[in-house]
Amino acid sequence: MEQSDLKQWEQRCIQEEPPECTAACPLHVDARAFVRHVRDGRWREAWQTLARTMPLAGVLGRICDAPCQARCKRGEVGDAIRIGALERVCVAQAQENYRFTPLPSKGQRIAILGSGLSSLTAAWDLIRKSYGVTLYDAGDRPGAALQAQHAPILSGDSMTAELAWLEKWGVRFEAGAPLPTPSFFQQTVEEFDALYLGLDSIDSDQWPLTRNAEGSLQVDPQIFTTSNPKVFAGGLTSSTILRAAQGRWVATSMDRFLQKVSLTAGREKEGAFATRLFTSLAGVQPLRAVAMADAQSGYSAAEATAEAARCLNCQCLECVKVCPYLEAFGAYPRKYAREIYNNESIVMGTRTANTLINSCSLCGLCQAVCPEDFAMQDLCLQTRRSMVEKGKMPASAHEFALEDMAFSQSDDFFLVRHAPGQKQSSHLFFPGCQLCASSPGQAAALYDYLRTRLGSVGLALGCCGAPAHWAGRREESEKILNLWQKQWEEMGRPQFLLACSACHQMFRELRPQVPIQSVWETLAAVGLPESPNTSPSACLAIHDPCTTREALHLQTAARQVLAAAGIAAEELPLGQELTECCGFGGLMANANPSLAQEVTRRRAALSAHDYLTYCAMCRDRLAAVGKRALHLLDLIFPPAGESDPAARPRPGWSQRRENRARLKQMLLEKVWSEAPVAGANYAKINLMISAEVRKRLDERRILEEDLQQTIARAEAGGPRLRHPVTGRLRAAFRPRHVTFWVEYAPIKEGFEVFNAYCHRMEVKS
Amino acid sequence: MKTTEDWSEELSWRCAACDRPLEMGQVTVTYMENSFTTDMPRCRQCGQVLVPEGLALGKMAEVEKILEDK
Numbered sequence: 035m036e037q038s039d040l041k042q043w044e045q046r047c048i049q050e051e052p053p054e055c056t057a058a059c060p061l062h063v064d065a066r067a068f069v070r071h072v073r074d075g076r077w078r079e080a081w082q083t084l085a086r087t088m089p090l091a092g093v094l095g096r097i098c099d100a101p102c103q104a105r106c107k108r109g110e111v112g113d114a115i116r117i118g119a120l121e122r123v124c125v126a127q128a129q130e131n132y133r134f135t136p137l138p139s140k141g142q143r144i145a146i147l148g149s150g151l152s153s154l155t156a157a158w159d160l161i162r163k164s165y166g167v168t169l170y171d172a173g174d175r176p177g178a179a180l181q182a183q184h185a186p187i188l189s190g191d192s193m194t195a196e197l198a199w200l201e202k203w204g205v206r207f208e209a210g211a212p213l214p215t216p217s218f219f220q221q222t223v224e225e226f227d228a229l230y231l232g233l234d235s236i237d238s239d240q241w242p243l244t245r246n247a248e249g250s251l252q253v254d255p256q257i258f259t260t261s262n263p264k265v266f267a268g269g270l271t272s273s274t275i276l277r278a279a280q281g282r283w284v285a286t287s288m289d290r291f292l293q294k295v296s297l298t299a300g301r302e303k304e305g306a307f308a309t310r311l312f313t314s315l316a317g318v319q320p321l322r323a324v325a326m327a328d329a330q331s332g333y334s335a336a337e338a339t340a341e342a343a344r345c346l347n348c349q350c351l352e353c354v355k356v357c358p359y360l361e362a363f364g365a366y367p368r369k370y371a372r373e374i375y376n377n378e379s380i381v382m383g384t385r386t387a388n389t390l391i392n393s394c395s396l397c398g399l400c401q402a403v404c405p406e407d408f409a410m411q412d413l414c415l416q417t418r419r420s421m422v423e424k425g426k427m428p429a430s431a432h433e434f435a436l437e438d439m440a441f442s443q444s445d446d447f448f449l450v451r452h453a454p455g456q457k458q459s460s461h462l463f464f465p466g467c468q469l470c471a472s473s474p475g476q477a478a479a480l481y482d483y484l485r486t487r488l489g490s491v492g493l494a495l496g497c498c499g500a501p502a503h504w505a506g507r508r509e510e511s512e513k514i515l516n517l518w519q520k521q522w523e524e525m526g527r528p529q530f531l532l533a534c535s536a537c538h539q540m541f542r543e544l545r546p547q548v549p550i551q552s553v554w555e556t557l558a559a560v561g562l563p564e565s566p567n568t569s570p571s572a573c574l575a576i577h578d579p580c581t582t583r584e585a586l587h588l589q590t591a592a593r594q595v596l597a598a599a600g601i602a603a604e605e606l607p608l609g610q611e612l613t614e615c616c617g618f619g620g621l622m623a624n625a626n627p628s629l630a631q632e633v634t635r636r637r638a639a640l641s642a643h644d645y646l647t648y649c650a651m652c653r654d655r656l657a658a659v660g661k662r663a664l665h666l667l668d669l670i671f672p673p674a675g676e677s678d679p680a681a682r683p684r685p686g687w688s689q690r691r692e693n694r695a696r697l698k699q700m701l702l703e704k705v706w707s708e709a710p711v712a713g714a715n716y717a718k719i720n721l722m723i724s725a726e727v728r729k730r731l732d733e734r735r736i737l738e739e740d741l742q743q744t745i746a747r748a749e750a751g752g753p754r755l756r757h758p759v760t761g762r763l764r765a766a767f768r769p770r771h772v773t774f775w776v777e778y779a780p781i782k783e784g785f786e787v788f789n790a791y792c793h794r795m796e797v798k799s
Numbered sequence: 800m801k802t803t804e805d806w807s808e809e810l811s812w813r814c815a816a817c818d819r820p821l822e823m824g825q826v827t828v829t830y831m832e833n834s835f836t837t838d839m840p841r842c843r844q845c846g847q848v849l850v851p852e853g854l855a856l857g858k859m860a861e862v863e864k865i866l867e868d869k
Contacts, residue, residue, distance in 0.1 A: 757813075758813055
């Protein structure tokens with residue numbers, strides 16, 4: 035990922051965009067944080083939040099006209115938060131010392147004429163920029179006119195206190211100055227390096243400056259220059275906060291003028307602006323503003339905290355709300371993009387984002403709910419590919435799934451045939467590896483049925499390459515897809531009939547030239563077989579596989595099949611285009627098993643009904659967390675000997691391999707009348723394993739085949755350890771990248787296995 | 800790879816070929832071109848090592864991840 039790519043990714047996630055209140059404020063006060071502090075009764079922090087941005091917070095906080103309220107999102111469901119009233123109670127509650135860091139003087143002097151809000155703000159900012167500031171006022175006391183204008187709220191000593199701060203920092207006040215006279219103007223222009231005319235408190239037609247047709251002073255509305263380059267003017271607006279803002283912008287202009295830099299560059303975000311932050315109002319209950327017991331004196335502290343508690347604390351987080359994966363890493367896509375970029379850029383050191391990158395299910399729900407189309411799955415997949423290319427992909431992340439894929443492509447399972455007695459195929463049934471791993475009988479029954487309805491239907495057993503694709507191993511997934519494309523061409527370009535929506539997605543997106551159809555579409559078109567008493571015992575809710583998110587016609591077809599079977603089912607709150615992954619997608623379950631289990635649990639908890647799905651992996655994962663779940667084929671070809679198919683357990687990894695191998699043998703024998711092929715020698719070793727140990731080994735992804743190989747080698751004279759008391763044996767074997775340890779004992783029927791574990795490191799003495 | 804595990808159970812195993820008890824001794828652990836030495840139960844005569852389950856699932860898995868993320 036290049037830095038420019040990172041910028042584009044970051045730009046797309048809007049979580050860090052300011053909320054409407056901040057964007058509406060000419061000074062960009064962080065009103066969201068301010069209100070949060072008030073809600074929590076943290077008056078000191080609330081005041082500090084105001085004072086960080088606001089000049090003269092003790093004054094402005096009392097008279098701010100709060101344009102933020104007009105854009106407050108709460109106002110769309112009830113009344114806007116009364117932020118102005120909260121500011122007033124806050125500045126009355128808390129008065130802290132302002133932060134002021136004196137800098138070496140720039141040696142340039144600025145005169146400010148008038149003591150309105152714009153003048154006081156300009157003085158506030160310019161003294162911080164270390165100019166000498168003299169403020170001239172016509173009356174006896176600066177700020178008196180402003181105070182009178184806002185009586186009684188500014189009647190107390192709030193004005194005096196803020197003026198005292200200015201004086202303390204070095205602002206000079208000159209009272210009784212003849213501000214409107216040309217001679218005073220001339221003298222000040224000559225004496226000072228720059229001059230500000232605060233038009234909110236003074237005016238004069240005697241100043242030698244250009245005026246417009248209506249007779250008012252000609253002032254640039256953005257940078258506040260006049261016809262004299264040394265003279266700036268502003269403050270002509272009825273809004274108090276805007277007057278203060280103009281004072282601030284004038285200070286910026288004067289500073290740039292005196293520093294001899296551009297007065298206009300980079301000032302686009304001054305003033306109110308449109309924000310891109312999206313905040314969902316779904317499910318927000320309307321609330322009226324908290325009433326004031328005494329409207330004259332404003333909110334009490336208790337009323338203020340109650341009012342602040344209505345704040346929606348505007349955030350986007352649309353994706354994080356629906357994705358346990360995005361939630362689990364504690365941030366949101368903008369931050370993740372940065373972490374992933376840093377992870378890729380590391381030369382020496384630990385890549386802390388590897389788990390983040392490999393845990394995404396690539397399901398695309400984030401993009402479906404994102405107002406800006408942020409696609410975490412694209413970011414993760416492209417990064418996985420780059421990690422693979424650079425040799426930086428952790429070997430353990432996907433190896434088990436890739437070995438399972440290799441098994442599916444090996445002679446143990448791989449098979450491509452025309453229908454028996456046929457020399458060509460109009461269709462090619464591709465059940466996919468995991469349906470055959472989970473329900474070989476149903477895969478066989480469906481193949482028989484498709485042949486009776488469509489005639490020349492060939493069969494293809496194998497894997498579509500999805501695991502390699504998800505693991506970022508483009509070379510391997512392309513190799514497999516190329517193989518299928520070649521098979522398709524050799525078989526006379528039949529239409530693929532796919533029973534797995536992950537296979538459908540692979541061919542749809544990566545081999546669009548191969549004509550495909552989901553078997554649910556086929557069944558919806560040709561009709562269902564007569565099957566006795568398929569009614570499920572309970573209410574059903576449909577779980578759509580995440581790989582159908584962008585193939586709504588598959589979802590529709592599955593519902594048509596269901597309707598044809600005469601069965602009604604409910605929709606889940608997150609269904610169809612907003613469906614969630616079961617935890618297997620993107621190899622999440624390989625890279626992050628505990629998170630994947632949490633994902634499955636959350637999905638399972640969405641409805642108390644039994645789930646109905648049409649992906650074997652989804653069904654099995656749901657079953658593994660104790661959710662009653664049916665596969666659509668359970669209704670069409672009820673599994674033999676299962677009185678309650680929704681309760682059938684998930685077959686373990688060993689069983690899933692055996693099921694595939696047996697299915698191939700069974701089909702060769704029954705459909706093509708061929709003799710079965712004998713397996714490897716170790717496969718003949720008979721193992722006794724208790725259910726508890728079996729479960730543990732499945733979680734550790736240790737296959738029976740691994741146990742058989744280890745024991746076969748030890749019993750053929752390989753190294754073994756013996757326990758003197760129990761007589762049990764322990765042996766290790768490292769067929770490839772993993773060392774398996776098995777604790778076992780010979781019994782009459784073969785061997786009993788008590789435990790097994792594995793590690794990737796190699797240990798030698 | 801320091802560990803405070805109690806390996807008395809592992810040390811009660813005997814090498815089946817040499818019929819000798821296992822003793823703690825130096826072994827070399829290798830992963831992803833990284834190699835280091837540590838002590839584990841092993842047969843002094845033939846060198847057969849026993850990697851304890853707690854070590855394989857705990858500390859070893861942790862170090863494997865650290866090395867993979869490097």
